[in-house]
Amino acid sequence: xxxxxxxxxxxxxLDPKLEQTVSQLRCIECGAVHKSASRTLRCPSCGxxxxxxxxxxxxxxGRAAGLNASELKALWRQRRSSRAAVDQSGxxxxxxxxxxxxxxxxxITLREGNTPLYEMPRSAxxxxxxxxxxxxxxxxxxxxxxxxxxxVSASFARQEGFxxxxxxxxxxxxxxxxxxxARGGMRSLVLIPxxxxxxxxxxxxxxxxAVTCQLKTDFDGCMRVLNEVVERMPVYLLNSINPYRLExxxxxAIELLEQCDWQSxxxxxxxxxxxxxxxxxxxxxxxxxxLGLISRMPKLSVIQAEGANPLVRxxxxxxxxxxxxxxxxTMATAIRIGHPASWKKxxxxxxxxxxxxxxxxxxxxAQAKAEIGADGVGCEPASAVTLAGLKKLVxxxxxxxxETVVLVLxxxxxxxxxxxxxxxxxxxxxxxxxxxxxxxLAAHERAPIVLDASADAVVKTLEQAETLADEP
Amino acid sequence: xxxxxxxxxxxxxLDPKLEQTVSQLRCIECGAVHKSASRTLRCPSCGxxxxxxxxxxxxxxGRAAGLNASELKALWRQRRSSRAAVDQSGxxxxxxxxxxxxxxxxxITLREGNTPLYEMPRSAxxxxxxxxxxxxxxxxxxxxxxxxxxxVSASFARQEGFxxxxxxxxxxxxxxxxxxxARGGMRSLVLIPxxxxxxxxxxxxxxxxAVTCQLKTDFDGCMRVLNEVVERMPVYLLNSINPYRLExxxxxAIELLEQCDWQSxxxxxxxxxxxxxxxxxxxxxxxxxxLGLISRMPKLSVIQAEGANPLVRxxxxxxxxxxxxxxxxTMATAIRIGHPASWKKxxxxxxxxxxxxxxxxxxxxAQAKAEIGADGVGCEPASAVTLAGLKKLVxxxxxxxxETVVLVLxxxxxxxxxxxxxxxxxxxxxxxxxxxxxxxLAAHERAPIVLDASADAVVKTLEQAETLADEP
Numbered sequence: 001x002x003x004x005x006x007x008x009x010x011x012x013x014l015d016p017k018l019e020q021t022v023s024q025l026r027c028i029e030c031g032a033v034h035k036s037a038s039r040t041l042r043c044p045s046c047g048x049x050x051x052x053x054x055x056x057x058x059x060x061x062g063r064a065a066g067l068n069a070s071e072l073k074a075l076w077r078q079r080r081s082s083r084a085a086v087d088q089s090g091x092x093x094x095x096x097x098x099x100x101x102x103x104x105x106x107x108i109t110l111r112e113g114n115t116p117l118y119e120m121p122r123s124a125x126x127x128x129x130x131x132x133x134x135x136x137x138x139x140x141x142x143x144x145x146x147x148x149x150x151x152v153s154a155s156f157a158r159q160e161g162f163x164x165x166x167x168x169x170x171x172x173x174x175x176x177x178x179x180x181x182a183r184g185g186m187r188s189l190v191l192i193p194x195x196x197x198x199x200x201x202x203x204x205x206x207x208x209x210a211v212t213c214q215l216k217t218d219f220d221g222c223m224r225v226l227n228e229v230v231e232r233m234p235v236y237l238l239n240s241i242n243p244y245r246l247e248x249x250x251x252x253a254i255e256l257l258e259q260c261d262w263q264s265x266x267x268x269x270x271x272x273x274x275x276x277x278x279x280x281x282x283x284x285x286x287x288x289x290x291l292g293l294i295s296r297m298p299k300l301s302v303i304q305a306e307g308a309n310p311l312v313r314x315x316x317x318x319x320x321x322x323x324x325x326x327x328x329x330t331m332a333t334a335i336r337i338g339h340p341a342s343w344k345k346x347x348x349x350x351x352x353x354x355x356x357x358x359x360x361x362x363x364x365x366a367q368a369k370a371e372i373g374a375d376g377v378g379c380e381p382a383s384a385v386t387l388a389g390l391k392k393l394v395x396x397x398x399x400x401x402x403e404t405v406v407l408v409l410x411x412x413x414x415x416x417x418x419x420x421x422x423x424x425x426x427x428x429x430x431x432x433x434x435x436x437x438x439x440x441l442a443a444h445e446r447a448p449i450v451l452d453a454s455a456d457a458v459v460k461t462l463e464q465a466e467t468l469a470d471e472p
Numbered sequence: 473x474x475x476x477x478x479x480x481x482x483x484x485x486l487d488p489k490l491e492q493t494v495s496q497l498r499c500i501e502c503g504a505v506h507k508s509a510s511r512t513l514r515c516p517s518c519g520x521x522x523x524x525x526x527x528x529x530x531x532x533x534g535r536a537a538g539l540n541a542s543e544l545k546a547l548w549r550q551r552r553s554s555r556a557a558v559d560q561s562g563x564x565x566x567x568x569x570x571x572x573x574x575x576x577x578x579x580i581t582l583r584e585g586n587t588p589l590y591e592m593p594r595s596a597x598x599x600x601x602x603x604x605x606x607x608x609x610x611x612x613x614x615x616x617x618x619x620x621x622x623x624v625s626a627s628f629a630r631q632e633g634f635x636x637x638x639x640x641x642x643x644x645x646x647x648x649x650x651x652x653x654a655r656g657g658m659r660s661l662v663l664i665p666x667x668x669x670x671x672x673x674x675x676x677x678x679x680x681x682a683v684t685c686q687l688k689t690d691f692d693g694c695m696r697v698l699n700e701v702v703e704r705m706p707v708y709l710l711n712s713i714n715p716y717r718l719e720x721x722x723x724x725a726i727e728l729l730e731q732c733d734w735q736s737x738x739x740x741x742x743x744x745x746x747x748x749x750x751x752x753x754x755x756x757x758x759x760x761x762x763l764g765l766i767s768r769m770p771k772l773s774v775i776q777a778e779g780a781n782p783l784v785r786x787x788x789x790x791x792x793x794x795x796x797x798x799x800x801x802t803m804a805t806a807i808r809i810g811h812p813a814s815w816k817k818x819x820x821x822x823x824x825x826x827x828x829x830x831x832x833x834x835x836x837x838a839q840a841k842a843e844i845g846a847d848g849v850g851c852e853p854a855s856a857v858t859l860a861g862l863k864k865l866v867x868x869x870x871x872x873x874x875e876t877v878v879l880v881l882x883x884x885x886x887x888x889x890x891x892x893x894x895x896x897x898x899x900x901x902x903x904x905x906x907x908x909x910x911x912x913l914a915a916h917e918r919a920p921i922v923l924d925a926s927a928d929a930v931v932k933t934l935e936q937a938e939t940l941a942d943e944p
Contacts, residue, residue, distance in 0.1 A: 077553045078553060080552045080553040081549045081550060081552040081553050083731065083733065088588070110588065110590070110848060110849070111588035111590075111611075114586075116560070116582070116583035116613075118582070118583075139613060141588075141611060142850070142885075143884070143886055164934065178848075179848045179849075179850070180848065181848075182845070182846055182847060182848035183847065183848030183849075184848075187937065189930070189934065191930065192920075194922055202893070202920070203885070203886075203889035203890075203892040203893045204850060204885060204886070204889070204892075206892055206893065206896040206918050206919075206920075207841070207842065207845035207850050207885055207892045207896075208845050208846070208848055208850065209842075209845060209846045209918060210918070211918075211921075211933065211934070211937050212918070212919075212920040212921065213920070213921050213922075213923050213929075213930055213933055214920050214921065214922045214923065215923055215924070215925040215930075216922070216923070216924055216925050217925035221925045222925075225925055225926065225927050225930055226930075228927035229927050229930050229931060229934070232927060232931055233931055233934055235934070259555065261555065369679070370679065370681075373654070373679035373680050373681060374654055374680070374681045375654060375655065376582060376650075376651045376652065376653075376654035376655030376656075376680055377582070377651075377655075378614070378651070378676060378679050378680065412615070412886065413614075413675070413676060413679055414615055414675075414676070414884065414886035414887065415886065417675035417676070418675075420675040420676075420678055420679045421674070421675045421678065424678040424679075446678050446681060446682070446683075446684075447678075447684075448664075448674070448678075448684040448685070448686050449683075449684065449685050449686065450666055450685075450686045450688070451685050451686065451687055451688070452687070452688055453687040453688050453689035453693045453694075453697055454697065455697050455700035455701050455704060457685075457687075458661070458663065458685055458687075458697055458698075458701050459701060459704055459705055461683065461685055462636065462661065462683070462701070462705055462707070465659065465683050
């Protein structure tokens with residue numbers, strides 16, 4: 001019997017003249033080029049991060065040899081209506097600009113990518129920019145942008161013969177890694193700090209069958225142990241410095257440009273945590289210009305929480321020369337990172353695209369999250385920094401009202417229901433200063449109302465709600 | 473400046489010869505045909521449920537006048553690569569077989585549908601059917617299949633001029649309704665029983681801005697109050713008997729057939745709660761055969777939890793003649809329904825397709841959920857009844873090993889992280905009889921392990937995990 005799905009996930013590029021994806025690993029600091037990475041994924045020469053480059057693209061004056069821009073656009077679009085799993089993936093359908101798996105090796109895919117670009121009419125009015133959109137990476141299979149990177153890195157882990165993959169993570173990364181490992185027939189190992197981790201965040205990793213070790217140490221301690229483990233055991237490291245993950249994540253930017261019919265928006269605004277995602281999206285914009293698919297770069301700006309603002313401080317206090325790590329504290333847990341691994345890459349993206357940095361308070365994050373929700377689009381708190389930051393950038397004049405803005409939402413609303421409940425019940429900011437009461441009161445309008453079981457009571461509530469403005 | 477998205481969501485069918493979607497409402501019991509529904513969405517003549525029919529389809533001997541099967545297949549496929557929001561929706565791209573919005577009215581869409589069909593290799597080995605797939609409706613924007621129906625019913629609510637929509641619901645329906653209402657610029661009202669509802673299930677409705685009333689009554693009491701409210705106030709009822717919701721939900725079956733290249737699978741297995749979804753999917757299979765898009769019907773079977781098995785009892789004890797309601801109790805909350813509204817429609821689908829019913833225990837549900845997870849595909853407990861039921865149907869010989877089976881997963885893993893955590897920590901079935909220990913022990917293998925912060929300890933754990941079979 002013929003299978004329902006065309007099972008092959010082979011990414012071999014059928015048109016040989018498009019076969020340009022011979023890739024190399026290059027150190028971002030010393031520039032040394034390597035065929036493969038060390039177990040810790042750092043430059044064997046100087047220890048800094050690696051990035052993936054495509055030397056063939058350089059051979060014809062900035063344009064890639066054989067890669068014709070309009071052919072690529074047509075091919076990528078056409079694959080959307082294909083039945084092959086590898087074409088249905090919103091990552092692998094862009095495989096001409098990804099590292100190629102060796103012949104006979106298949107991609108591990110959960111049909112990641114192809115996420116919606118939503119118009120955001122209410123948020124637009126609040127921010128004062130009529131042309132506002134949200135690229136929702138939380139609509140990926142495990143609910144966060146991590147999936148787009150994991151499909152690539154997990155596929156390479158399996159190609160290299162690894163039976164185990166591992167990360168130190170407490171949230172979205174472990175969920176995504178465990179799913180792709182299971183999908184690819186590999187085992188996965190998650191190291192978490194004992195007692196300092198929300199169990200809710202691990203339910204996905206457990207469901208997908210990860211081996212989860214709680215270590216009696218903090219997060220940095222977990223990373224140290226993991227780096228030792230990967231040196232001693234055949235375990236593939238899937239932390240955010242993995243350059244294959246960033247190659248997958250960059251496809252979100254390519255897809256965004258495609259959704260804009262290859263007319264770059266003026267601004268793309270991204271939450272800043274470990275800064276791998278900002279780096280990946282920026283890399284994509286630069287590569288798309290290099291390949292002639294766009295003529296103009298969007299400005300990529302990064303927003304952080306005030307309590308986890310190492311990039312903001314690094315840019316403002318050292319002009320991006322030296323990382324200023326911080327002790328991170330924010331309720332937006334997905335960006336609660338004080339020592340971001342990819343800070344150098346992110347600084348370069350800011351400089352290359354002309355973007356900026358900004359920071360926002362906890363109340364501004366909560367308020368922005370509710371405003372995004374009122375557009376019918378849920379997200380996790382870390383994603384909401386984008387709208388909160390945009391409001392400031394508009395006030396500062398960095399973003400003009402006539403400009404087109406895309407917010408990158410990185411995680412699904414269901415990743416953190418606790419935050420939402422607490423906010424609307426008014427528990428999130430109890431004890432905060434008076435000047436914040438307005439925001440808190442606005443939140444209370446959505447708190448549940450206890451009523452007698454009578455239509456009269458409900459009708460009265462409806463009539464009261466009608467008299468309140470439903471627009472902020 | 474040209475907008476990034478083609479903003480029009482107008483569903484007007486461009487090719488006039490395809491304009492066949494003049495629909496009517498017909499009572500499933502007395503057959504009376506109505507132009508519109510009463511406020512309570514029931515037949516004004518006899519009070520039973522209504523269904524949407526397309527009289528024009530009958531005019532040319534079972535084939536729809538003007539609707540050519542191969543043209544439809546090509547058109548629906550081609551829309552996948554369109555930039556228009558209404559084509560990107562996995563519901564509205566099938567608009568030739570949906571009720572048509574009036575000219576000038578737009579669809580409210582969150583790019584629902586277009587959900588993946590996953591091959592399920594591990595679950596297939598466990599169930600003993602090599603050709604096993606999962607159609608994952610939990611990959612919809614708010615995390616459940618409800619979105620595919622809500623985009624249609626909310627669009628019609630707005631077309632009819634309603635400013636308010638309402639439902640009595642404690643879970644997926646309220647989340648979806650609130651999102652589409654917000655998206656469409658309408659307000660939403662959720663009635664829930666006081667003190668009997670998990671707050672987590674409502675975080676989505678709150679985020680999307682629903683007015684939430686906790687009534688001092690039970691769920692049936694909420695429904696009674698709501699029916700009175702919709703008679704007195706201009707509020708549109710979005711409960712599961714809404715026939716427009718079912719029209720949207722049926723597109724999942726059409727999309728499934730498309731993913732199978734219009735070769736029907738032998739079996740489609742669906743969780744049974746209020747039975748609207750089973751009814752909708754069955755309606756689609758019947759219509760697709762009527763329109764000549766498939767030549768053979770899949771058998772549609774419905775699985776319920778033992779503690780919420782009214783359809784199983786109705787079929788077995790009355791041959792589907794009379795509903796046997798039950799006091800529902802199951803941890804699979806999405807199907808904890810004792811008095812299913814759409815039972816008559818579901819019975820007719822079982823008879824028309826040759827499907828069957830089965831019931832499964834709480835432990836079987838939990839075990840099946842973990843097995844689906846091990847394929848890298850998470851789901852909520854209610855969805856896992858499909859795999860648990862399939863195992864029984866294979867043992868009974870109703871499903872043959874050579875046959876192709878599709879499980880319909882209805883909700884995302886993140887809808888109920890609590891269940892997953894409890895299961896893997898062994899808390900879910902503490903105190904259950906000895907014969908269930910095997911399942912519980914299997915679960916424990918994934919429980920987190922507390923270790924000293926040393927690579928030695930982690931390496932030892934890895935070595936132990938290696939010696940355990942990673943295949944069930």
